[in-house]
Amino acid sequence: xxxxxxxxxxxxxxxxxxxxxxxxxxxxxxxxxxxxxxxxxxxxxxxxxxxxxxxxxxxxxxxxxxxxxxxxxxxxxxxxxxxxxxxxxxxxxxxxxxxxxxxxxxxxxxxxxxxxxxxxxxxxxxxxxxxxxxxxxxxxxxxxxxxxxxxxxxxxxxxxxxxxxxxxxxxxxxxxxxxxxxxxxxxxxxxxxxxxxxxxxxxxxxxxxxxxxxxxxxx
Numbered sequence: 368x369x370x371x372x373x374x375x376x377x378x379x380x381x382x383x384x385x386x387x388x389x390x391x392x393x394x395x396x397x398x399x400x401x402x403x404x405x406x407x408x409x410x411x412x413x414x415x416x417x418x419x420x421x422x423x424x425x426x427x428x429x430x431x432x433x434x435x436x437x438x439x440x441x442x443x444x445x446x447x448x449x450x451x452x453x454x455x456x457x458x459x460x461x462x463x464x465x466x467x468x469x470x471x472x473x474x475x476x477x478x479x480x481x482x483x484x485x486x487x488x489x490x491x492x493x494x495x496x497x498x499x500x501x502x503x504x505x506x507x508x509x510x511x512x513x514x515x516x517x518x519x520x521x522x523x524x525x526x527x528x529x530x531x532x533x534x535x536x537x538x539x540x541x542x543x544x545x546x547x548x549x550x551x552x553x554x555x556x557x558x559x560x561x562x563x564x565x566x567x568x569x570x571x572x573x574x575x576x577x578x579x580x581x582x583x584x585x586x
Contacts, residue, residue, distance in 0.1 A: 371447045371483060375464050375473040381406045382415060384430030388423040391415055404463040404474060405429055405436060411463060411471045413438040440465050443472055447487075448526055451480055487524065494523050494542035498562035499553050503535045514556060515541055518549045536561060 381404040382391055394403060395417040402414035413436025415429055423432050440463040441450050454462055460477040484490065499511070508525065515522045520541045529536035541549065550560055 371450065371475075371480070372443055372464075374475055374479040374483065375443070376476060376479075377473040379403075381411075381463075381471065381474075382429060383407065384412060384428060384433065386429050387425065388420060388427050388429060388432065389425040391420045391423075391429055392425065395420060399460070401458070401460050402437060403461065404471065405433075406471060409471070411440065411465060411469065412436055414459070414461075414463065439463075441475070442467060447480060447483055450475060451484060454480065492523055492540075492542060494540045495546045496562065497539045497541055497546065497549065497553075497560075498528065498536060499539070499558040500529075500534055500536045500561050501556075501558045503530065503533055505557070506535045506537075508537075510556065511537060511539070511553075511558075514552045515539065515549055518545060518552055520546075520549050 379394070379398065382394065384405060384407040386405075391403070394400070400417060402416050405412050405415050407430065412433060415432075415436060419432075419435045423435075437457065437459075439453060439457045439459065441453050443464055443466055445453075450462065454460070454475075454477050462475045462477075464472045464475060466472060511525065512522050523540040523542055525537055525539045527535060528538040553560060
């Protein structure tokens with residue numbers, strides 16, 4: 368499995384608060400970025416937005432416009448699915464990556480993460496999609512995996528697809544084994560079966576959403 372951190376990019380150096388607005392405008396004119404990281408003495412201060420920069424006075428520095436910075440980022444240990452979520456939430460095509468002690472490492476580009484998503488076993492391998500729900504206080508990821516594997520199934524992927532204060536919903540892709548036996552076992556363990564598609568209709572929905580995100584961000 369490819370480590371997502373292999374996609375951390377440093378081809379373009381981050382902007383600095385001492386850089387002029389004109390410098391930032393030149394960067395956005397040359398590259399199709401919606402945002403770009405800004406550092407101050409090596410410390411990440413936020414992202415300057417392409418549209419915001421167009422409204423700034425070109426003779427001023429970025430530091431004088433720091434109130435307009437957007438401060439989204441991910442950590443180097445953030446999993447790819449959460450990285451994809453931060454991209455979508457912030458309507459950006461670039462995402463700064465920081466260490467746990469806030470050191471700037473570089474940035475992800477959305478097209479790299481989309482391509483990574485499409486190459487995962489969850490997307491590529493044949494299997495059935497199963498969505499189950501349980502009370503949040505009773506949920507255990509290890510229990511869900513054990514239910515699949517105890518019925519001779521192979522878990523290709525699992526993620527939390529919805530949650531609230533009472534319930535948690537998880538989506539799994541399963542290959543091998545009998546899906547009907549797996550479903551019955553989940554029911555015995557007090558899981559509600561939300562979806563039991565034996566074909567990949569749910570997977571196609573995920574692909575459609577990925578394609579929409581790709582188009583929405585103009586990649």
